[in-house]
Amino acid sequence: MTVSLCMIVKNEEEVLERCLSSAAELVDEIIIVDTGSEDDTPNIAKKFGSKLFSFAWIDDFAAARNYAFSLGTCEYLLWLDADDFITPESAESFRKLKADLERETPDIVQCPYEIVSDGKPVLKFMRERIVKRSAGFEWQGRVHECITPRGKIINSDFCVQHLGSSKPRGSRNLNIYRKWASEEALDGRNLFYYGRELYYNGFFEEAEKILEKMLGGDGWFVNKIEACLVLADTRRALKNNESAFFSLFESFRYGEPRAKICIKIAELYHETNRLNEAEYWYKAAMLCRDHSAEGDFEDDYARSLTPLLGLCRIAFERGDLKNSYEYHKQAEALFPNHPAVEYNRNYFLSHPVE
Numbered sequence: 001m002t003v004s005l006c007m008i009v010k011n012e013e014e015v016l017e018r019c020l021s022s023a024a025e026l027v028d029e030i031i032i033v034d035t036g037s038e039d040d041t042p043n044i045a046k047k048f049g050s051k052l053f054s055f056a057w058i059d060d061f062a063a064a065r066n067y068a069f070s071l072g073t074c075e076y077l078l079w080l081d082a083d084d085f086i087t088p089e090s091a092e093s094f095r096k097l098k099a100d101l102e103r104e105t106p107d108i109v110q111c112p113y114e115i116v117s118d119g120k121p122v123l124k125f126m127r128e129r130i131v132k133r134s135a136g137f138e139w140q141g142r143v144h145e146c147i148t149p150r151g152k153i154i155n156s157d158f159c160v161q162h163l164g165s166s167k168p169r170g171s172r173n174l175n176i177y178r179k180w181a182s183e184e185a186l187d188g189r190n191l192f193y194y195g196r197e198l199y200y201n202g203f204f205e206e207a208e209k210i211l212e213k214m215l216g217g218d219g220w221f222v223n224k225i226e227a228c229l230v231l232a233d234t235r236r237a238l239k240n241n242e243s244a245f246f247s248l249f250e251s252f253r254y255g256e257p258r259a260k261i262c263i264k265i266a267e268l269y270h271e272t273n274r275l276n277e278a279e280y281w282y283k284a285a286m287l288c289r290d291h292s293a294e295g296d297f298e299d300d301y302a303r304s305l306t307p308l309l310g311l312c313r314i315a316f317e318r319g320d321l322k323n324s325y326e327y328h329k330q331a332e333a334l335f336p337n338h339p340a341v342e343y344n345r346n347y348f349l350s351h352p353v354e
Contacts, residue, residue, distance in 0.1 A: 004072030107151030188219025
């Protein structure tokens with residue numbers, strides 16, 4: 001079963017070689033669509049035998065990706081971003097997946113996507129990663145583009161890591177959304193992402209209005225849960241903690257509690273010295289399930305390290321050093337090299353618990 005790697009790039013000389021070095025031997029052809037590079041990106045692409053094409057940038061990521069997909073000639077199409085990476089372990093999973101493609105002939109394959117920071121995965125979720133070319137899938141959305149899954153869908157443990165780069169993006173995404181929203185009504189998914197971009201860029205009043213609009217209309221339940229989380233952060237930025245509480249508890253309308261939501265509730269209680277309530281919600285976070293298979297943006301720390309650190313601190317603030325140390329030991333067993341764990345370790349080494 002043959003696979004085309006289809007990518008869109010612009011000024012990616014810092015990371016493109018890293019990406020292609022991890023992927024080139026796994027695929028049968030590489031399609032690189034350049035949307036206006038002014039650096040050495042095209043030459044790096046050519047080093048790996050890529051078929052290089054140009055596409056005039058029109059503030060529409062889906063349009064560029066659809067052009068890249070139209071150029072693939074293999075039975076299946078794989079997409080990556082230039083700052084993505086495939087580990088050797090995941091490369092072996094991909095080789096096994098190719099055998100699955102031969103046997104299962106799925107229309108679409110969904111795979112884990114890990115966001116990595118400082119060498120550690122901090123967020124993971126499932127993404128549509130490989131599609132059957134003959135099924136005619138199209139990307140949708142000018143930014144935060146996606147493919148709507150349909151047909152025969154299989155899940156794979158082939159994982160792509162998003163390592164990021166130092167390339168500045170500034171307000172690019174927000175500017176695309178502002179223009180898009182001025183031209184037509186956005187659906188629930190894009191209202192969520194628009195509101196999130198507004199929040200990231202510090203436009204808190206606008207973000208609050210857009211996220212409220214999203215929650216008042218139609219939308220995917222996972223996006224609504226995430227919107228509640230971002231809306232809570234927005235309201236906290238506006239110094240309205242009471243409304244932030246309402247946003248977090250509203251998320252329970254759309255699905256069972258998520259660990260990130262429980263952590264935010266715990267932190268709000270903790271900030272106001274309501275330690276019993278904070279303790280309850282930190283413990284609740286550790287009982288939450290992993291919802292990444294449903295499309296959630298999952299933070300593994302939210303079910304383990306973060307609540308343990310919170311419980312360690314609460315016990316310390318109560319003067320209960322024995323339980324504080326016990327929570328530290330649990331965190332240390334899971335994440336011995338995390339800076340917060342090291343800080344606590346140094347404290348307890350200098351202040352032994354009887």
